[in-house]
Every structure is written in C-alpha cells, then in structure tokens.
Amino acid sequence: MRRSTRSNSGLRKVFGKSEFYLLLVIVVVSLFFTIMKPSFLTFTNIYGMVESNSFLAIMAAGVLVVLISGGIDISFTAIATVAQYVMATIVIQWGGNMFLAFAIGGVVGIGLGLVNALLIYFLRTPPIIVTIATMNLFYGLLIFISGGTWIYGFPMWFMERNLVRFGDSSGITIPILILVLSFILTWLILKYTALGRNIYAVGGNQEAARRVGISILKTQLFVYCYMGFLAGIASTVQANMMLTVAPNALMGRELEVLAAVVLGGASLAGGTGSILGTILGFGLIVIVQNGLTLLGISSYWHKVFVGAIIVISVGITAYQRKLREGKGAIINVEE
Amino acid sequence: MALDSVDFEIEKGEVHCLVGENGSGKSTLIKIISGIHSPDPGGEIYVDGRRISHQKSSNSVREGIQVIYQDLSLFPNLTVAENIAISSRVEARSRLMKWEETEEEAMKTMEKIGVSLDPGREVSDLSIAERQVVAICRAINAKARLVIMDEPTASLSKKEVQSLIRVINELQNREISTIFVSHKLDEIMAVAQRVTVLRDGKKVGVFDASELTQQKLSFLMTGKEFEYTKLPPYLGDVVVLEVRKLSRRDNYKEIDLKVHKGEIVSITGLMGSGRTEFALSLFGMNPPDKGEIFVDGKKINPVSAVDAMRAGIAYVPEDRLQHGLVMEQPVSKNIVLTVLKRILSRIRLLSKVKERTEVKRWVEELSIKIPSVDAPVNTLSGGNQQRVVIAKWLAINPKVLILDSPTVGIDVAAKDSIYKIIRELAAKGISIIMITDEAEEAIYHSNTTYIMSAGRIIGRYNSSELTEKELYEKINEV
Numbered sequence: 001m002r003r004s005t006r007s008n009s010g011l012r013k014v015f016g017k018s019e020f021y022l023l024l025v026i027v028v029v030s031l032f033f034t035i036m037k038p039s040f041l042t043f044t045n046i047y048g049m050v051e052s053n054s055f056l057a058i059m060a061a062g063v064l065v066v067l068i069s070g071g072i073d074i075s076f077t078a079i080a081t082v083a084q085y086v087m088a089t090i091v092i093q094w095g096g097n098m099f100l101a102f103a104i105g106g107v108v109g110i111g112l113g114l115v116n117a118l119l120i121y122f123l124r125t126p127p128i129i130v131t132i133a134t135m136n137l138f139y140g141l142l143i144f145i146s147g148g149t150w151i152y153g154f155p156m157w158f159m160e161r162n163l164v165r166f167g168d169s170s171g172i173t174i175p176i177l178i179l180v181l182s183f184i185l186t187w188l189i190l191k192y193t194a195l196g197r198n199i200y201a202v203g204g205n206q207e208a209a210r211r212v213g214i215s216i217l218k219t220q221l222f223v224y225c226y227m228g229f230l231a232g233i234a235s236t237v238q239a240n241m242m243l244t245v246a247p248n249a250l251m252g253r254e255l256e257v258l259a260a261v262v263l264g265g266a267s268l269a270g271g272t273g274s275i276l277g278t279i280l281g282f283g284l285i286v287i288v289q290n291g292l293t294l295l296g297i298s299s300y301w302h303k304v305f306v307g308a309i310i311v312i313s314v315g316i317t318a319y320q321r322k323l324r325e326g327k328g329a330i331i332n333v334e335e
Numbered sequence: 336m337a338l339d340s341v342d343f344e345i346e347k348g349e350v351h352c353l354v355g356e357n358g359s360g361k362s363t364l365i366k367i368i369s370g371i372h373s374p375d376p377g378g379e380i381y382v383d384g385r386r387i388s389h390q391k392s393s394n395s396v397r398e399g400i401q402v403i404y405q406d407l408s409l410f411p412n413l414t415v416a417e418n419i420a421i422s423s424r425v426e427a428r429s430r431l432m433k434w435e436e437t438e439e440e441a442m443k444t445m446e447k448i449g450v451s452l453d454p455g456r457e458v459s460d461l462s463i464a465e466r467q468v469v470a471i472c473r474a475i476n477a478k479a480r481l482v483i484m485d486e487p488t489a490s491l492s493k494k495e496v497q498s499l500i501r502v503i504n505e506l507q508n509r510e511i512s513t514i515f516v517s518h519k520l521d522e523i524m525a526v527a528q529r530v531t532v533l534r535d536g537k538k539v540g541v542f543d544a545s546e547l548t549q550q551k552l553s554f555l556m557t558g559k560e561f562e563y564t565k566l567p568p569y570l571g572d573v574v575v576l577e578v579r580k581l582s583r584r585d586n587y588k589e590i591d592l593k594v595h596k597g598e599i600v601s602i603t604g605l606m607g608s609g610r611t612e613f614a615l616s617l618f619g620m621n622p623p624d625k626g627e628i629f630v631d632g633k634k635i636n637p638v639s640a641v642d643a644m645r646a647g648i649a650y651v652p653e654d655r656l657q658h659g660l661v662m663e664q665p666v667s668k669n670i671v672l673t674v675l676k677r678i679l680s681r682i683r684l685l686s687k688v689k690e691r692t693e694v695k696r697w698v699e700e701l702s703i704k705i706p707s708v709d710a711p712v713n714t715l716s717g718g719n720q721q722r723v724v725i726a727k728w729l730a731i732n733p734k735v736l737i738l739d740s741p742t743v744g745i746d747v748a749a750k751d752s753i754y755k756i757i758r759e760l761a762a763k764g765i766s767i768i769m770i771t772d773e774a775e776e777a778i779y780h781s782n783t784t785y786i787m788s789a790g791r792i793i794g795r796y797n798s799s800e801l802t803e804k805e806l807y808e809k810i811n812e813v
Binding site: 191193194195197198200201204205207208209211213214271272332 | 432790
C-alpha cells in the first residue's frame with residue numbers, strides 16, 4: 001500500500017518537475033539543429049561548446065547556491081575579475097604552478113565573498129543592493145589600482161590546457177575538469193551535507209530556520225564565500241583559456257548566468273533549485289547560441305532568442321502556478 | 336505591564352486551554368514559557384518540580400517544551416520527512432545528511448500519533464491541516480513533553496478540527512501535555528480539561544472546561560456582558576439584490592436569493608458548501624455559468640471585481656491578511672485604495688488633502704483605533720485591521736456589502752464592535768450579506784438566514800425564529 005503511493009509520487013515528481021520539461025525542450029532543439037546542420041551533433045562541437053562556456057557554468061553553480069539560500073549576488077563577475085588580476089600578477093611576477101594559480105583565484109574570491117556576506121548579514125540590507133554596491137566597489141578599485149591595463153605574458157606552464165590527450169582530439173582539459181569537479185562538489189554539498197540542507201531551509205523559511213537553531217550567519221557566510229570561491233576558480237579557468245586578462249572580459253555577464261540558473265528552476269524567492277536544473281537551464285541557452293552560430297545567424301539574434309526562451313519558460317511556470325491555484329475548491333453539487 | 340504575577344500550571348498529559356483577548360498576555364506567557372522572553376525578577380518556572388533557568392529558548396527545548404506557532408514555521412520547500420526530523424538533525428550536529436535515517440525517523444514519529452503522510456512529499460503540496468500534522472510530528476520528534484499550540488484551528492475546516500482533536504488526544508495518551516490557545520468554546524469543550532483565562536495581563540482564574548458556557552467565557556475574557564437581542568424579521572419590500580437560478584459547475588447550483596434594502600442576510604453552511612464561491616460570483620471573481628443577477632432591478636453580469644464595484648457590490652474577503660489589505664502600507668493608503676479616482680486633485684494627481692478628509696471620515700465613522708493614519712496596517716490588532724478593510728469597501732458607497740466570515744480570528748470585544756458596525760450600516764440602508772460558520776452569529780446578527788449545503792440553498796429562515804441547536808442540526812444534517 002505504502003509502496004504504491006510512493007512510486008506514484010515518484011512518477012508525479014518526474015513529470016511535475018521543470019527539469020523534465022527542460023530536458024524535453026533540449027532534446028527537441030538539439031534534434032532541430034542536428035537536422036539543419038549535422039555538424040551540430042559531433043563530439044568536437046559539443047566539447048567546444050562545453051569548454052568555451054565552462055567558466056560561466058562554474059559561476060552558475062555558485063549562483064545556484066546563493067539563490068537557494070534566498071539571496072542573490074550580482075558582484076560575482078567583479079569578484080572574478082579582481083581574482084583574475086591578482087592571480088595573473090602574482091603568477092607572472094613570481095612564478096608558481098597551476099595549483100597555486102587556482103588557489104590564489106579561490107582565496108581572493110573567498111575573501112571578497114566574505115565581505116559580501118558580512119555586509120549582508122550585519123547591515124540587514126537586501127543582498128541585491130549590497131552586491132550591486134560591492135560590484136562597483138570591487139571593480140572600481142581594481143581599475144583604479146591596475147589602471148585597467150590588459151595582462152599578457154603568462155609563464156609557459158600556465159599555457160598548457162590539456163591534462164590528458166586521446167590521440168589527436170582534445171583530451172580532458174583543465175576547464176572541463178574544473179567544471180565537472182565544481183558541479184559534483186556543489187551537488188554533494190546541496191544534497192548530502194547538513195550545511196546544504198540548512199541552505200535550503202534558510203531559503204525556504206528563514207525565521208523557521210532560526211527557530212530550529214540553524215545559524216543564519218554561518219549559512220550566509222558559507223553561501224557568499226562559496227560563490228566567491230567559484231568565481232575565483234572560474235576566472236582562473238577563463239584566464240587559462242584566453243591567456244590574457246582583460247578588465248571587461250567577465251563584467252556584464254552576471255545577468256546571463258543568473259538568467260540561466262533561474263531558467264533551470266531556481267527561484268529568486270529562495271528555497272528551490274538543483275544542480276541538474278542548472279545544468280539543463282544553462283545547457284539550453286548554450287545549445288541555442290551554438291546552434292544559431294552554426295546556422296550562420298547573426299549574434300545579435302542570439303540575445304533575442306535567449307531573451308525569448310527565458311520569457312516563455314517563466315511564462316509557462318507562472319501559467320502552471322495559476323492553473324494550480326485558480327482551480328479553487330470543487331464542491332460536490334447535489335444534482 | 337504585559338503580564339502581572341500570573342500563576343500557571345499544567346499537569347502531565349493534560350490539555351489546558353489558554354484564553355484571553357488580544358493583548359491579554361497570552362502571547363507573552365507563551366513566550367516566557369518557551370524562553371523567548373525572560374520573566375521579570377521574581378517570576379519562576381518549574382519543570383517536574385525543578386526550577387529551570389529560562390533565559391534561552393534552547394533551554395526550554397531541552398526541557399521538552401515545543402511551540403507550534405500559527406504560521407507553523409515549516410519549510411515549504413523541504414519534504415515531510417526533512418521537516419519532521421530537522422530539529423534532531425540540527426541538534427545532532429552531524430555534518431552529513433542521512434536521508435534514510437531521516438525518513439525512518441519521520442515514519443516512526445508519524446506512527447506514534449497514528450497519522451501517515453508520504454515522507455517524500457514536499458510540504459508545499461500539503462493542505463493546511465496536513466501541514467499542522469507535520470508541525471506536531473516535528474514537535475514530538477524533538478522529544479516534546481509540552482506542546483504549545485497557538486490558535487491551531489484558526490484556518491481549519493470543521494472536519495480538520497475534528498482530526499486535530501484526535502491527534503491531541505493521541506498526544507494525551509502518550510502523556511504529552513498540550514497548551515491550546517483558542518477562542519472557540521466548542522473546541523475547548525471537546526479537547527481541554529482545564530481553562531486558564533487571562534485578561535489585561537492578569538489571571539482571571541482556572542476553570543474546568545465543563546463548567547463554562549459561551550456567555551460565561553465571554554464575560555471572563557472581557558469583563559463585560561455581551562447580550563444580544565435577536566434582530567426582528569425583515570419587513571420592507573425594496574429588493575436591492577436578486578439572484579435567480581444562479582449556477583456554476585462544481586461550485587453551486589440554482590441559487591435563488593433576495594436581499595432587501597438595509598437587510599442583513601447571513602449565509603451559513605459547512606466549509607465546502609459553496610458559500611464563498613457563490614459570494615465571489617456576486618463580486619465578479621468567479622463568474623457563474625447560468626442564471627441572473629439583478630441590482631435594483633437592473634440585470635448585471637459582473638465578470639470582474641470592477642464590474643461588481645460599479646454595480647455597487649463590495650466584498651470583504653475572509654482572509655483579510657492575504658486579499659484584503661496591503662499590510663506594510665499605512666492605514667490611510669489602504670482606505671483610499673478603492674477610491675483613488677475620487678481623491679484626485681484638479682490636475683489629476685493624488686491630493687493629500689482629499690485623502691486626509693476621506694480617511695478621517697472613515698476612521699471616525701468606524702472608530703478605528705490607531706496611533707496615526709500613517710501607521711502600517713500590520714501594526715494594528717485583528718479587530719482594527721478588519722475595520723480598515725470594511726472602511727476601504729464602504730468608501731465606494733456600496734449598496735450591497737458582502738462580508739465573508741468577518742469575525743474569524745478576532746476576539747470577543749472586537750467581534751462585538753464588528754456586529755455594531757454591521758447593524759449601523761444596515762440601519763443606513765446598506766444591504767449586508769454575511770457568510771458565517773457560527774450558528775450563533777447568524778441567529779443574533781442577521782434578519783434572514785440562508786443555509787447552504789452541497790452547493791444548494793436548502794433553507795431560508797427568519798433568523799429570530801431559529802435556535803442555535805436547530806440551526807446547528809440543520810447545517811450538519813446532510
């Protein structure tokens with residue numbers, strides 16, 4: 001008896017979730033592009049697609065965690081840019097190794113994330129305001145100190161991207177490895193640690209979380225530092241791919257990442273979202289952009305399509321909610 | 336002083352009701368017992384005869400005191416199992432989440448009180464009553480020996496209240512004590528052994544539940560006698576609102592109803608009898624499939640609230656917090672919300688002066704007690720909030736005012752003032768439709784009572800000719 005109700009609810013869960021519909025859309029869109037342009041569904045294309053977007057996707061994992069906790073972070077691209085400059089300057093000046101480069105990126109990110117977390121907790125100001133402010137603060141100071149110059153001339157060891165090669169094709173590269181690791185790490189944290197469940201709890205009902213003894217401060221500290229950490233790591237990945245550091249390479253892309261995460265089912269109100277959803281949401285946007293490029297459609301149209309996808313998906317979600325709530329009570333009218 | 340030398344005691348396995356008006360000190364007492372506030376020097380708390388220091392809520396949790404607040408404090412985005420087991424997980428300080436243990440723990444707890452919910456369901460998918468069960472299970476799972484429930488029945492249907500009472504009895508069998516805050520006598524009688532009454536921060540006394548009557552309870556709570564004379568049958572013949580054979584699928588069927596000028600009509604029936612759905616149809620928010628609505632003999636087809644307002648129909652919803660008021664906004668802005676057009680200045684901007692005049696008029700007319708018209712509505716008491724909603728709707732000069740459960744969740748004195756307002760409005764010629772759960776309310780505060788059941792009107796009576804017992808039986812007959 002219990003078994004049957006459970007498997008039923010399992011089914012309901014699969015079909016009721018936005019992840020399922022996203023996957024469906026991705027399959028349809030991919031089919032369309034494959035028919036139009038068979039080169040879409042080749043290993044090289046897909047691999048390139050994943051790799052070139054890896055640094056944005058890594059940051060998306062951080063944004064997901066922040067959104068689940070009921071917060072938001074606009075400053076992560078500024079954090080990433082600062083981390084990139086610090087990392088590049090140190091590595092070029094004093095040398096080091098790949099591990100050190102990532103460690104520097106990560107530590108700078110955590111430091112700036114800490115600033116966000118403390119401001120948000122102690123000023124009790126909405127995180128969107130705080131992080132817009134810190135975005136300007138971090139970025140402005142960076143440009144002032146660095147003069148906004150580009151940085152080139154990374155050491156030889158930094159220029160190697162491949163970890164393992166399979167014959168002629170590209171093997172496992174650093175961006176791909178870091179991407180996979182950060183997704184797995186985020187998934188483990190969210191699903192299997194007490195901390196992760198506390199993040200969901202705080203995002204679902206902050207007051208109730210406080211009442212059961214969950215520390216809001218600790219949770220927020222972790223969430224914003226983790227966002228900073230991933231931003232720092234992602235910026236190192238991006239530097240590793242581009243081999244230059246430019247002040248405007250990452251800035252302005254924060255809303256794109258945010259939109260992808262929301263498309264993946266995370267709510268701006270907090271409490272919901274999953275790493276699978278984020279992969280799918282982000283994936284859909286990347287696939288559409290890539291497909292349009294292959295079809296030779298001007299990149300201005302990419303933005304139009306991405307915007308349209310987001311509006312449609314948010315619209316569908318809102319419509320479903322309306323249907324659910326609008327039904328109201330059904331009364332068994334006596335005939 | 337919020338609380339003045341109050342003694343309170345509860346025995347093992349006892350269900351003890353705490354009653355009192357808003358501001359009588361109930362909440363303060365609960366907060367002191369649960370360690371959120373500490374008592375003034377001289378106040379002491381004993382558990383099992385042992386004095387406990389009560390500075391922190393974690394202390395009281397350790398003593399097995401659990402509060403279930405009205406908002407239930409659940410996590411809508413988490414599963415039933417996670418919600419039930421969350422306190423023990425947080426307390427255990429383990430770093431990992433063990434899903435299987437969590438689920439087992441939740442199942443065990445649910446078995447204890449004889450309920451079964453799918454542990455994997457998200458709480459946001461549950462009904463209010465089911466959520467309450469989850470909250471109770473969470474308290475039990477946190478090793479509660481005393482569960483404090485703050486007005487747990489406020490948003491439950493009669494049937495759901497029955498099953499809540501069963502759960503409380505189950506707690507009692509397990510020797511868990513319950514403090515139950517409620518205003519409703521029938522619930523108190525059904526569940527409690529003793530009742531402590533508070534008034535103005537002082538203890539009025541402890542009574543056996545069986546020795547109380549509605550009259551006595553009201554008197555103990557307020558120190559005033561509330562005696563109502565029944566309203567006479569309505570005699571006039573000016574029909575303001577007439578409904579002929581109104582039907583809507585899955586809601587109600589072939590409703591005939593007449594409301595006269597200055598008449599107070601109550602519509603009563605069980606929750607789910609179609610009352611609210613019918614009322615919403617009159618207000619344009621749940622358009623009917625068939626049938627006709629006339630106002631002053633003119634046929635109307637309201638398909639939106641604006642249509643209904645134009646026709647002179649106003650509707651005060653049951654859930655004033657969600658649908659009736661903008662809680663963070665000041666009293667003044669709430670009152671003029673329905674009549675913004677009327678308070679425009681010559682250049683079509685909102686006129687502060689006109690707004691003040693309009694607001695002042697209603698604040699005086701309904702004697703709304705507020706520190707200032709700029710006070711946010713969420714700082715007012717329930718009774719005053721209800722008056723602000725009514726003011727907002729009166730501002731459109733309605734011919735018909737529909738009040739959906741106007742006295743739910745407010746105390747006896749506030750109820751009294753709402754009844755006075757309703758009578759005054761009727762005397763001024765406004766027709767009132769009052770939807771109510773309480774037999775007493777229909778009998779004493781309306782001219783005419785309609786009974787609805789399963790989407791149909793099953794009777795129309797002159798209210799003064801009914802007795803509470805009769806009406807109660809008629810409502811529950813089907």
